[in-house]
Amino acid sequence: MSVMEQDSAGVPARASLFNDPKVRGIFYQLLLVVVLGLLGYFIVSNTITNLERQNIASGWGFLSNTAGFGTNQSLVPYSETSSYGRAIYVGFLNTLLVAGVGIFCATVIGFVVGIARLSNNWVINRLAYCYVELVRNIPLLLQIFFWYFAVLRSIPSKREKWSFFDTFHLNIGGLRVPKPIWEPGSQWIGYALIIGFIASFLISRWARKRQEATGQQFPTLATVLGLIIGLPLIAYFIAGMPVSLEHPNFVESGPILLQGFELNVGINVIPEFLALTAALAIYTASFIAEIVRAGIQAVSHGQTEAAHALGLRNGQTLRLVVIPQAMRVIIPPLTSQYLNLTKNSSLAVAIAYPDLVSMGGTVLNQTGQAIEIIGIWMMVYLSLSLITSAFMNWYNQRMALVER
Amino acid sequence: MGVAATTAAGATTLEDVKAKGFIQCGVSQGLPGFSNPDAQGNWTGLDVDLCRAMAAAVFGDASAVKFTPLSAKERFTALQSGEVDVLSRNTTWTMSRDTQLGLNFAGVNYYDGQGFMVRKDLGVTSALELSGASVCTNTGTTTELNVADYFRANNMPYEIVAFEKADEVVGAYDAGRCDVYTTDASGLYAQRLKLTSPGDHVVLPEVISKEPLGPVVRQGDDEWFNITKWTLNAMINAEELGVTSENVDEMKSSDNPEIKRLLGAEGSFGEAIGLSNDWAYNIVKHVGNYEETFNANVGPDTPLGISRGINALWSDGGILYAPPVR
Numbered sequence: 001m002s003v004m005e006q007d008s009a010g011v012p013a014r015a016s017l018f019n020d021p022k023v024r025g026i027f028y029q030l031l032l033v034v035v036l037g038l039l040g041y042f043i044v045s046n047t048i049t050n051l052e053r054q055n056i057a058s059g060w061g062f063l064s065n066t067a068g069f070g071t072n073q074s075l076v077p078y079s080e081t082s083s084y085g086r087a088i089y090v091g092f093l094n095t096l097l098v099a100g101v102g103i104f105c106a107t108v109i110g111f112v113v114g115i116a117r118l119s120n121n122w123v124i125n126r127l128a129y130c131y132v133e134l135v136r137n138i139p140l141l142l143q144i145f146f147w148y149f150a151v152l153r154s155i156p157s158k159r160e161k162w163s164f165f166d167t168f169h170l171n172i173g174g175l176r177v178p179k180p181i182w183e184p185g186s187q188w189i190g191y192a193l194i195i196g197f198i199a200s201f202l203i204s205r206w207a208r209k210r211q212e213a214t215g216q217q218f219p220t221l222a223t224v225l226g227l228i229i230g231l232p233l234i235a236y237f238i239a240g241m242p243v244s245l246e247h248p249n250f251v252e253s254g255p256i257l258l259q260g261f262e263l264n265v266g267i268n269v270i271p272e273f274l275a276l277t278a279a280l281a282i283y284t285a286s287f288i289a290e291i292v293r294a295g296i297q298a299v300s301h302g303q304t305e306a307a308h309a310l311g312l313r314n315g316q317t318l319r320l321v322v323i324p325q326a327m328r329v330i331i332p333p334l335t336s337q338y339l340n341l342t343k344n345s346s347l348a349v350a351i352a353y354p355d356l357v358s359m360g361g362t363v364l365n366q367t368g369q370a371i372e373i374i375g376i377w378m379m380v381y382l383s384l385s386l387i388t389s390a391f392m393n394w395y396n397q398r399m400a401l402v403e404r
Numbered sequence: 405m406g407v408a409a410t411t412a413a414g415a416t417t418l419e420d421v422k423a424k425g426f427i428q429c430g431v432s433q434g435l436p437g438f439s440n441p442d443a444q445g446n447w448t449g450l451d452v453d454l455c456r457a458m459a460a461a462v463f464g465d466a467s468a469v470k471f472t473p474l475s476a477k478e479r480f481t482a483l484q485s486g487e488v489d490v491l492s493r494n495t496t497w498t499m500s501r502d503t504q505l506g507l508n509f510a511g512v513n514y515y516d517g518q519g520f521m522v523r524k525d526l527g528v529t530s531a532l533e534l535s536g537a538s539v540c541t542n543t544g545t546t547t548e549l550n551v552a553d554y555f556r557a558n559n560m561p562y563e564i565v566a567f568e569k570a571d572e573v574v575g576a577y578d579a580g581r582c583d584v585y586t587t588d589a590s591g592l593y594a595q596r597l598k599l600t601s602p603g604d605h606v607v608l609p610e611v612i613s614k615e616p617l618g619p620v621v622r623q624g625d626d627e628w629f630n631i632t633k634w635t636l637n638a639m640i641n642a643e644e645l646g647v648t649s650e651n652v653d654e655m656k657s658s659d660n661p662e663i664k665r666l667l668g669a670e671g672s673f674g675e676a677i678g679l680s681n682d683w684a685y686n687i688v689k690h691v692g693n694y695e696e697t698f699n700a701n702v703g704p705d706t707p708l709g710i711s712r713g714i715n716a717l718w719s720d721g722g723i724l725y726a727p728p729v730r
Contacts, residue, residue: 365544
């Protein structure tokens with residue numbers, strides 16, 4: 001490329017337009033645009049004609065019709081009388097939930113395993129190696145089935161339970177946890193939390209500036225934790241303890257089908273969610289572990305030695321010297337793992353987790369509006385991917401080497 | 405570009421089918437008795453036999469058919485887009501499907517209704533005792549809608565767990581994830597065979613819906629629609645007239661004018677639907693009449709053990725009634 005540009009810049013333009021690289025460049029670009037445009041026009045018009053010929057109704061009106069089917073997890077109020085649009089929205093939120101929790105867990109597991117891969121301890125090192133090699137070579141769908149059916153086969157039935165600390169209960173119907181009930185006055189806790197975050201931000205900025213100017217350190221982490229946890233806690237007591245917990249209710253007598261945990265009391269984390277999140281997190285974590293290992297190994301050992309020579313301890317070396325440099329290598333491939341995890345969550349449909357594809361698929365089948373539904377799927381996954389990579393690119397830029 | 409446009413607009417399904425030499429038939433992914441592949445990949449079942457009968461009618465060869473296993477979710481799109489020529493996959497005939505999807509239902513080859521299956525040790529004897537139950541079913545079916553209607557109408561809370569494939573529904577129900585497995589009654593009997601101990605489960609007496617199951621074709625191709633419709637009718641009429649794959653050769657010389665018209669010895673009914681006049685003879689000869697395929701696939705002597713019930717001929721107290729060939 002650069003050679004050609006130099007040529008065209010150095011030599012005066014030739015007489016024939018046909019041989020002018022600039023003109024030819026523009027011509028082929030235009031040609032590409034026209035061909036793409038024609039192709040798009042052909043696809044759209046062909047689809048419209050075929051739909052009309054086969055008497056398939058199209059349009060978005062179906063979204064406000066009554067759905068008529070239920071679901072086993074919705075983050076917003078939803079019933080059989082809600083609309084198709086609402087059903088798709090419920091599926092969308094479920095996708096967001098499983099992707100968010102999955103990304104968080106995958107990152108934590110991935111960093112731990114990735115660092116363990118570099119451990120001098122032979123057992124830890126080999127364990128991490130086996131985990132990575134085993135998990136990333138087994139297809140994800142198989143792992144989802146493994147986690148789901150292994151979970152179902154090994155935990156107590158509906159009428160029994162395992163309890164932990166008398167607060168968490170597990171059986172085949174899911175993991176039951178107490179549900180917080182927000183009474184009037186509880187909004188103060190939220191305000192306190194927001195104030196805590198703002199104060200933490202300001203204090204850590206001030207502490208950093210002070211350290212840069214004077215070299216004096218400030219216990220930032222302890223202060224921030226105190227603000228974020230302590231302030232809402234104080235607000236909670238001042239407002240008169242406005243939050244109560246609704247505990248899951250285990251019924252042991254009466255009609256046999258009503259025994260076990262009462263429906264809609266407390267929070268029930270369904271086994272489909274547990275299995276899907278576990279599978280996604282563990283699978284993706286094996287890739288993240290390799291990315292983290294590669295990232296850390298990319299930082300030359302001289303950096304560690306130099307840091308030690310300056311008198312930094314091991315922990316400080318890792319935190320202040322090695323990890324910041326490793327992050328520059330880690331973030332770009334990490335982004336694609338996050339995108340993969342989000343897209344892979346669509347395998348949910350295999351184990352009855354009502355995600356966007358599952359709910360959308362049901363709507364598709366009830367209405368037959370294939371093109372509209374697939375359009376929604378494409379738009380949602382595209383947007384999620386673009387938002388994720390935009391955020392990660394922003395983060396990457398912040399972490400990038402600032403050349404002075 | 406041009407090719408896609410011509411096929412879409414020009415040739416009829418019959419011409420397409422004749423050109424490629426076989427019928428592409430959409431079936432379920434594995435429902436014993438209706439459409440199920442064996443270890444060698446040979447498909448058998450009531451729905452499969454309908455496609456084989458169509459192949460016999462068109463080609464005189466019941467094996468000129470290829471099967472595409474489809475999930476409940478994929479089936480209509482596969483038919484609309486031309487991936488399959490006919491959908492013979494325990495599909496319920498409903499008004500919205502008939503009128504809004506660009507499809508035509510060509511008749512009913514099995515009258516079904518939705519039922520519930522539970523573990524015997526729950527001690528439940530009626531579907532009205534299912535309050536608070538968790539219910540396993542397939543996504544994207546009328547089943548899912550019926551169960552919602554039923555539980556709501558009877559004011560019973562429930563939890564739905566909906567899977568894409570029937571095998572996963574069976575697996576989850578077998579593991580105890582759900583108290584109840586609901587689908588068409590025929591499907592319950594078929595899927596029960598896949599459970600660890602089929603004897604521990606019982607199908608409740610309530611039938612909560614009408615599920616007329618039948619073959620489906622694309623709208624706008626009357627010729628193919630007629631072939632599908634009359635293949636089914638020929639099988640039912642053959643049973644009514646006592647024509648079986650065993651006696652069809654002798655029956656060809658029968659004096660009964662109805663049999664003569666059916667088997668092509670009189671009139672030209674085959675040509676009227678674009679086929680040869682021995683179309684129905686071929687169906688009965690190579691596949692059998694309705695009773696034969698029913699008994700071979702789902703009848704009392706099969707593992708499913710389904711009695712004819714309302715699927716008996718109208719003359720035997722059932723509701724199976726095919727228009728006459730005349």
